[in-house]
Amino acid sequence: MKQDVLYQILTTAEDCQTVSDIAKKLFLSQPYVSQVLSKAEKKYNVVLLERRTLPIELTEAGRTLCDGLAKLHSDQMKIEQDLRRFTEEEQSYIKIGFSPIWASSESRKIIPVLQKQFETTRFELIKTFSINSAKRLIDNRMVDIYLGPLLRGENLKNFFLFQPRIFLIIPETSKLYQEGKRDVPFSQQLLMDLSKEKMVSLSDDSGFQKTVDHLLEDQNLSVNKSIKVNDYEVALQMAVGGLGWTATLEYMLPNLDPDLKYNQVELPHNLIQSDNGLTIHMDSNDRDKEVAQVMTRLMKDDLVARKLTKE
Structure with a gap:
């Protein structure tokens, strides 16, 4: 059993609902992930992952092992880095x-x-x-x-x-959609109204999504995350497909079909930062x-x- 694989499984478990989610995020098979966990639990004679809860969560023993593996890996990588100049x-x-x-x-x-x-x-x-x-x-x-x-x-x-430009994407299905327009100017009222509608969000471990969430929290606005996805492209396509509004980065806009109907609203730099x-x-x-x-x-x-x- 490779310790780095076990470490990746344990750290990824913190952001997952099920063992299958862990496998998907690591591009491994679910049986293989279960096998690695079972072998480790047998080796150390402890329970590492509480599987009966939803979402799953690491046990205290699992967190202890995870911290220990992290330190071992960090020390090993530091040693390898120090030795590079001799190789x-x-x-x-x-x-x-x-x-x-x-x-x-x-x-x-x-x-x-x-x-x-x-x-x-x-x-x-x-x-x-x-x-x-x-x-x-x-x-x-x-x-x-x-x-x-x-x-x-x-x-x-x-x-x-640089700071990338950040856009709110409003689909044709939204009550706030403005026919015949692509670019719509930002306003505080628009943000307030938009926060009441369904949102296609990136997953909670996304740094960009955390930045957007902080913006809404600073404005004392709640948000209805009807869908979460861990992929920028998929989130954007779902939004313009009518499943809810979303926030995205300027790099993603060229990927959209120009014939699709949606509005884009650029957020002011003084309102949100993503260095x-x-x-x-x-x-x-x-x-x-x-x-x-x-x-x-x-x-x-x-x-x-x-x-x-x-x-």
Whole structure:
């Protein structure tokens, strides 16, 4: 039994309703997840997961083991990082974690430049689906660099890139939909009225969704999350399909069929913030820091170029 698989199962269980949900999030089969849990429980002679409740939850023994595995993994990754300078550089990878909103077109621009500048370095890209998993990956040194919403922590260093534009999407089925328009100006009254309607929300472990929720809470507004989904694209398509309003990022809008009927409302920057950029450990080695700095420069140059093209 691999400890990293068990650790992923235990940490993922915190955000899941059932064992099947754990399997889906980790792209594993449900029987395999159950088998890993059963073997671990037999090995340590404890119950790790309370399966009789809904949602499932870790037992105290499960949380203790999870914390212990996290420390073991973090220590192991730190040792491996410290030893990198004594090994052949071409034998190592730089692991870059990224959020689902990082477009494939951006990776096609950046990775070739990194390969050319760091000829003896290989790169491994790891897609993350929530702010919680991203934080665990960077804290436990399962990734060297994270690209997406900035992660906070006293041991972390941020490279700010930009604040993406955030839009509310109002489907044709909404009472607030305005016929014949695409862009609708924001107003406090619109936000208040919209909060009373059904919403297609991202899952609770989404950092972006937490940002949106905080906005609504700050305005003393409740929200009716009729559907939750852990995928930006699926949430957006469900919303424009008439299942409720949603909040999304500017990157997602080009994916929509232009013939669909919906309104988009840009939220003012002073109302909601979602800083994006790169995050690394403060004690990262020199090569990781240099790669992060090069990535930041490349992405800022690309942002400037795209802005000038639009103008």
